[in-house]
Amino acid sequence: MDVKALLHAHPEWLAHLESADGPDLVLPADPVPELLRLTVPHEDLGAVLATRPEPGSGQWWLAERCVRSLVSTMGSLDGPPFFQPLPELGPYFYVHVFLGAVPHTLAYHRELGIAPEVSWATLADLGRCMAVHRKRYGHGGLHAPFWLMLHARGVLYALGRLQFNRDTLSASVGEAVRAAGMPAGPGSPALGVHIPDFLGPLAPAACDASFALAREFFPRHFPGEQVRVMTCGSWLLDDQLGAYLPDDSNILAFQRRFHLLERFGDGDMLGFVYGEHAGDPAALPRRTRLERAIADHLAAGGTWYGRLGWLPF
Structure with a gap:
C-alpha cells in the first residue's frame, strides 16, 4: 500500500510528518503485557497483534512519523496537526502509534515527578477508547485517535x-x-x-x-x-x-x-x-x-x- 498517496488528501499533515524529526519507532517484542496494562480489551487483542506494522513498510514509516509528531510537541499546548482517519490502514493502526509513544510519554512524566500510577491511569484511556468504539459501532477499532494525542503529549x-x-x-x-x-x-x-x-x-x-x-x-x-x-x-x-x-x-x-x-x-x-x-x-x-x-x-x-x-x- 502506498501510504504517502493516502496522505496527499491531507497536505498540511503530510508536510508536518515529513519534517518531523525524532526517535526511531520501537515496538515491544512482546507487546501483550503492555497492551493489557493499557487496558486494550481482550476481544481486540488478537486483531491488534495481527496488524502490527512491518519494519520498512509504509505503515511503519507513518507510525514512526506519528510518534515523532507526538514527541516533538511533548508538553506543549500548541499541538501538531490532528491524526487523520485512515480506514485503509485498518481499525488498529493508531493503537500501534500510541504503543510506540508510551516510553516517551513515561519519560516526560518522570522528568516532572509524576507518579507512575497517574501515568498508567492516564494512558489506560487507550483501551477505554477502544471500548467506546465498540459501544458506538458494534465492532473493534479505536475511537477518536486525535483525542489520545493529548494523553501521549503530556497535556491531559x-x-x-x-x-x-x-x-x-x-x-x-x-x-x-x-x-x-x-x-x-x-x-x-x-x-x-x-x-x-x-x-x-x-x-x-x-x-x-x-x-x-x-x-x-x-x-x-x-x-x-x-x-x-x-x-x-x-x-x-x-x-x-x-x-x-x-x-x-x-x-x-x-x-x-x-x-x-x-x-x-x-x-x-x-x-x-x-x-x-x-x-x-x-x-x-x-x-x-x-x-x-x-x-x-x-x-x-x-x-x-x-x-x-x-x-x-
Missing part, C-alpha cells in the same frame, strides 16, 4: 473519576470569567474537565476527590501555569435535564458545580448514552431514567444541547 491527566487537560481560556469563556470578577481572561491558563465513559457513576464524592487531586497535582507539576479556572463543555451540563431527573441525581449535582454559559450542538449526547443504538431517535431504548428522559424530550419535539461551564480552580 486522569485523576480519579475525572480527566483534566492543560488549556487556555477561549475569548468568550475568558470574557465571562473576567466579568464574574475572576483574575483571568481570554488566553489565561485553565484546565479542561472531562468525564470518561466506563468509570462508574459520576458520584459527587468521587468528583470531589478528583477536583481535590487536580488542585494539588497541577501546581506541583506545572508551577509556571497559574490556573484560576476550570472549564467543561458537555451534554451533561444541559440544564434541561433538571426537568426530568430527580434533584439528587449525580448529573445535576455535577451541573451545580459550574457557572453555565452558552450552548453548542448536542455534545454527541446520543452517541455517549446509546452507542450503536443512537441511529433512530424514534426508537431509542428507555432502559434507564436517563435514557427515558432523553428519549421523551426528543419525542416531545425538544432539542438537547451541549453546554459550556466554568468553576474556580
